[in-house]
């Protein structure tokens with residue numbers, strides 16, 4: 001298979017430089033340009049790999065949701081540790097899979113030969129040709145896409161899709177909910193959510209998950225199917241499958257809360273490291289308390305470009 005990017009250029013130094021904040025590594029370019037405030041170190045790559053395993057359980061081991069008969073080209077936006085892209089490339093060896101991410105740091109060293117990982121900023125207009133991909137996948141980009149970029153981001157995705165091609169988006173709404181309404185604004189989990197969302201709200205739309213259907217409609221997509229699934233934060237569910245998912249999330253809850261919010265809370269709204277640690281610790285205790293039935297709403301939305 002020939003490379004889709006035959007004139008690969010040497011990666012600009014500015015994308016490689018990192019800075020260390022409170023013991024975690026961040027891409028300097030993303031931080032300086034307020035693109036993305038999540039860590040890009042090995043710890044984060046492992047967390048994303050583990051999260052992919054949880055998603056696989058939630059989605060019954062399906063990587064691709066729309067009914068696509070022949071897959072020739074797939075674009076994965078913001079591939080992270082490339083766990084989704086690698087599995088898709090392995091399952092579809094005749095398909096070209098291209099992953100794009102602002103940060104190359106979490107890309108694995110060995111990838112299938114039908115997967116190409118590129119560095120680019122998805123906030124800029126796409127440079128891919130029109131009518132090119134059968135599927136565009138975008139998962140957990142709410143913290144990376146600028147808040148006013150969403151309509152043009154989805155329009156760019158639609159432009160590069162072949163007629164009849166599909167988009168698949170997955171976003172978490174990080175405002176923690178309780179299945180029995182027992183979490184109040186005073187609880188640490190709610191305070192974590194509120195402060196995390198406020199710390200990014202000048203740049204990012206952390207409520208975009210619930211607006212995906214309306215964005216899809218505005219960009220002319222058809223056969224839109226949008227669902228909200230509860231992502232349990234501990235093993236409170238009576239359903240055995242959801243209880244097992246909750247158990248995995250509970251085991252990793254501290255990493256999730258820390259990794260997402262460390263930079264936004266300590267650097268953007270200047271919470272002290274001590275207060276941050278204490279907030280995360282209290283939130284972790286609450287998340288593990290089954291009586292709260294705490295969950296994050298997880299939105300899944302697919303849509304088709306008209307033929």
Ligand SMILES: C[S@@+](CC[C@H](N)C(=O)[O-])C[C@H]1O[C@@H](n2cnc3c(N)ncnc32)[C@H](O)[C@@H]1O
Nearest residue numbers: 036078079080101102103121122123139140144
């Ligand atoms: C939370 S991770 C999700 C990774 C992957 N999609 C997954 O679901 O495992 C977000 C990823 O998007 C990348 N990202 C954020 N903003 C971006 C942007 N504007 N352009 C390209 N990549 C971006 C980050 O570098 C990070 O790797």
